[in-house]
Amino acid sequence: MWNALENLGIWGIIFAVSIIFVAKIVEVTIGTLRQILVVKGYRTLAVLLALVEIFLWVFIASKVINDLSVNIFYGISYGLGFAAGVYFGSIIEQKLAFGMLLVQTITTEKKGVEIANALREKGYGVTTVDAKGKVDSRKILMVYANRRGSQEIVEQVMLIDPTAMIVTNDVGTLSGGYIRIKKSLLK
Numbered sequence: 001m002w003n004a005l006e007n008l009g010i011w012g013i014i015f016a017v018s019i020i021f022v023a024k025i026v027e028v029t030i031g032t033l034r035q036i037l038v039v040k041g042y043r044t045l046a047v048l049l050a051l052v053e054i055f056l057w058v059f060i061a062s063k064v065i066n067d068l069s070v071n072i073f074y075g076i077s078y079g080l081g082f083a084a085g086v087y088f089g090s091i092i093e094q095k096l097a098f099g100m101l102l103v104q105t106i107t108t109e110k111k112g113v114e115i116a117n118a119l120r121e122k123g124y125g126v127t128t129v130d131a132k133g134k135v136d137s138r139k140i141l142m143v144y145a146n147r148r149g150s151q152e153i154v155e156q157v158m159l160i161d162p163t164a165m166i167v168t169n170d171v172g173t174l175s176g177g178y179i180r181i182k183k184s185l186l187k
Helices: 002-006 009-042 043-066 072-096 109-121 147-160
Strands: 100-106 128-132 137-146 165-169
Touching: 009 043, 009 109, 043 072, 043 137, 072 128, 100 147, 109 137, 109 147, 137 147, 147 165
Parallel strands: none
Antiparallel strands: 100 137, 100 165, 128 137
């Protein structure tokens, strides 16, 4: 295939450079997602992505390595494709939002009750803890949620108390409790 493209002259080389660039973006994006899926426990899907990723890598890397001394643009497109793949992989991961988060909110006692009630009405399980701040009594709210739904929680908190302190943490293992269920990918 590569020889046929190169025989087309400058347009064939431009097309080959474009193929390397796009294929490298796809490969690195797949690799980024594969790593995240392994960490989050989606092993079956990660294995399938690994297979596609390695086929692309062998196909692209062999062409670039074999012909780098002849056409430097292959190496440049390979490098640019790698960088773009990391960028696109992170964007896609953010959109897919795999996993669970603990959203902790520290607010006043009065606002804490109001926020907890509003979140419970939306179907979230909220645990509240009485706390003491530097000056006043505070309320700590803890909500375990799918990452995909965490923005709704933050928006609800900010709507009621724009001065609330909000901290989110990734959750590795969670057992028991109440989680608002949304559809997820196969594990």
